[in-house]
Amino acid sequence: MSKPILYSAWTSSCSSRVRIALALKKIDYEYHTVDIKTEEEMREFAMTNPAKKIPILKINGLVLTESLAIIEYLDEVYPDPPLLPKDAGERAHARAIAFHIASNIQPLQNKAIIHKLNEKVPGYGAEVMDQRRHLPWLRSPGRASEDVLWEYCVGDQITIADLNLPSIVYNATDKYNVDITPYPLICKINKTLSEIPEFQASEPARQPDAPKKI
């Protein structure tokens, strides 16, 4: 089998989830930058992925799309370390956090949409998409109170939920200047994750296509 190929972009939140999963599972892969600038490039890319979206993972003869589906696949085929808890209820909970971020928070952080809105009414994109209204749910993801001492989003093991957290915190703070200090659990978990080498290696600025620092 040839080496897996990840079609990614350094700024892509959805790609970052997959990068973290590949790193944690120690799967070596080629990183292909997708930077669609011309009609021709777009057509070529669209042939691989009619949704014209990254990430795409080519692996074991398959072309996989949608970050969370890719992560579930990796977890089934490369089970070590597991990215889902053993208990069915906790698994549901970890997936709920991942899906909530992927379908409720991230789409509203999407630059293309915000840009379209701002084009029409300057400043309106950020106003409509109000990053703040979804964050309180993450503050206590299914926890009775702030003082439950789980190390990660669900329990004391890294799960699919944690793979989704860094990029939305990055988007909220770096792109939209949201103050996340009122959410101490998010801050705490995000700090814990930011100290893990596999999460560090997956950070936007460390990708091959990120702008070089001078």
Next chain:
Amino acid sequence: MSKPILYSAWTSSCSSRVRIALALKKIDYEYHTVDIKTEEEMREFAMTNPAKKIPILKINGLVLTESLAIIEYLDEVYPDPPLLPKDAGERAHARAIAFHIASNIQPLQNKAIIHKLNEKVPGYGAEVMDQRRHLPWLRSPGRASEDVLWEYCVGDQITIADLNLPSIVYNATDKYNVDITPYPLICKINKTLSEIPEFQASEPARQPDAPKKI
């Protein structure tokens, strides 16, 4: 164990996915309407679900949120009939379609967002959210061409992908007047699904809280 309770609303696309899963797996449940009209109701509901979102399924002592996480739980704990294909690649593909609908199509069909946009610039919501741009991907979900003769979205078995299809077709056609005839595969699969009793029982108009026809 007491009977499961589904917090739902007849118009909710995300709830309809769970209703279909419960029907296919023949799980008897109580239907609780969520119609948040007052501050007090909202506070009460928010205590159960800080995301203030439906569906919620109370089952086996758990409070589950996020439709796709709920469906994965049901499929693990009540495996008959399975809602995921046996092959890992096909499972990834079925999940990709489900996630694509849940995170790319449905959020942009959300009434609250469209309403906010229209408030500012009449008619602009529908324009920005342009239902059409995402539909072509569904036309051929991972298929080489239109003539691949699968009965459902992935293969010849109902999967999690199919549970997501009827509500977005309903939203696109009924709410936004999108002509879906250019997408014959979507039309064909949607028609097949619409003739299955469990899908029929889950249709918006058949829910206890739907307006009565006179």
